[in-house]
Amino acid sequence: MVAAALAFLVLAAAPPVPHSPVSTGPAERGLATWMPGEVRCDGGAAVGKPIRRPLGTIGWRGSNSRQSVTLRFDIDGSGRPISITREDLRYVPNDDIAPSLAASRFPAKARSACSVTYTAQIEPFAAAPVADLVSYSVTPLSGRLPQQGWDRIQEAGNCGQAPRPQPLMRAYPDFDKLPATPGVRDWSMIAYDTDASGKPLNVRVQTGTGNKALDQASVKAVQESRFTGGARTGCSYPYWRAPEVMAAPPMPDKNAFKSGETCSTGREWTTAPVLRFPAAYNRRRIEGWAVVRYDVAPWGAVGNASVLAAEPSDDFGRQAVQMIQSAKAAASQEGSNGCVDRVRFVIKPDVAGADTDNAQPIVTGD
Template identity: 55%
Template sequence: MNFLFGLLLAPSSAGFVPPPLPVIDTIGARDSGGPSLAGWAPGPVTCKDGTPVDTAGLVHPLKGLWRDSMARGDVTLRFDIDASGRAISIEDRYSPGADLGPALAASHFPAAAREGCSITFTPKEIPIAAATIADLAAYTMDPISGRLPAQGWSRLWGEGDCMERPRPQVLTRAYPDFRKVPAKPGVREWALVSYDLDANGKPVHARIMTGSGNQALEKESVKAVARSRFTGGARQACRFPYWLKPDTVPAPPMPGPGDQPENASCPAEKQWAVPPSLRFPPAYGRRRIEGWAIIAYDVAPWGAIGNARVVQAQPSDAFGRQALQMLQQAELASSPQGATGCVARVRFAMEPQAGSRTDADAVEPETEF
């Protein structure tokens, strides 16, 4: 018997409030041989039919931090492309928290179905002292490997006096009109504004320091900084970021329930002794990428789930592993003879954003059965 888990990752109902850049005391900050910024250089996409694939719509993976002890090597992802140009059937086996698979799932190729595709990513290590301001700022928007080292923050703050004590205090923090800003599916848009303060605490010379390239967000961010107010005292080279979370990337179509396996004895109604703990794959949730998985399993008389295996998962096998883990940690109520031929259909969905795209990032899942 088939049954469906529906997993919704729900955004907060609170208004969007990006945190300020951290306060870092930079006196004596220097390169201490700590972590480096780590990027991934994509190679060409090749498919079984040998036809060249245009990669203009490839989303580049987020950068991370590497320590000296971390292994480095090329990573190849295998996948198919559906008729709309989406990457599907992604074999994402590199690391549960890495962004290679999610970035590929957010990419879009020319509309033509292709099978047996692959892409190889080559690691690129960048010392914090040599990284561009754009790369350092981009990392702070999605710090997937932990906090940016102090040396990185020192470079972002620059040579101005905005961080000298006593530091300016916010009296009024204005925000962009996000209704005027287009979001991008699977990609966070952001802008880092640099500005000075006059003697009365009014921002002057507001300008874009760097960003993701969303011109509408840049325009609105500069206007928002100009409307903000601070405690008095002229300062130079202050900073503030604004960002817009990604639009949702819908899951590929999920096949309908199939016929029940021959000799299956799975009951229609499940009595859970330990219900599944429903969790969204975090790396895909970060990009608001939806997915699904179909899991087959049996149940022992004492309620333990066994012989569980992934039948199908899209757009990445990461959704299958997540669903399998959730189910294997659950337990059904005991029964006289157990059950065979059970099928779980797990849908990972982002809750529709009600009224605004400016809510805080989703952190708590909701469930429906």
């Protein structure tokens, strides 16, 4: 078996100062929110809490801006979406649609033949909901938020005027002690004023995801911070908490998928598989697995790779196929047919100090 584990930082990284000047960009751009429609299973509507919305992106406003994506899936007995697939694989400028569904929950009842369609709605930055703009700034999938977005976020006041206040001492919550939400990065945008000495006043939650513990800890952190610039009004700063890891659904027993008779155990790779965790699922800390079948030519090339099973979405299957196809086996007299490997994508939250985007996978044997 080939197993891939991605190690990354448990604590949230220090947020960037939200009022840094950025390019305004073309006026036709806006904030794209991908809104899920009705969820239907077995021909009827699925009743339950609203499913997670995908993260926002920056899009172009115009006659062709209302793109849509349909996902098909099942729901297991715990209410978790599984076997998520896209109806088609055309390019969509948002890689968080399937992961957001994987992070959702339905009532604890098994359902099958479910589907939901997401439609993009693009609004001018000056009119977009403040919470959606802050959410984008915390996870900027399409690059930095343009200045029009920051102008919309910022409350009335003089905090954005030059020279802008700089932190003399920036306090942070103890993120590791705060509750996390599975598959969701919680955030809290804190608004505040400062007195002539740079001490924060009137500290309050401007908007957030509703994590009360994070809200309280973030308010306390701003109250303990100190700034330059004298008396100011309308300042703001975001804090966020990394998602709680979502373990993969149960993996089938090894005997469920057996390799062909010509495939040897403990294969020798002259070029090892390039192990990569699907970035969109790592962002939400969602684990997964895949079972793949492939052939090996006598000269060691891997071919005819296919997915036998993958959960919670077929994205893990596609990633596993890419990994196997990147490898090369030792040359043999006859090659091998119908080889089966099990690939686990496991996030290791106990490894401190690792960068989320750059941490290397760890390879272990089965």
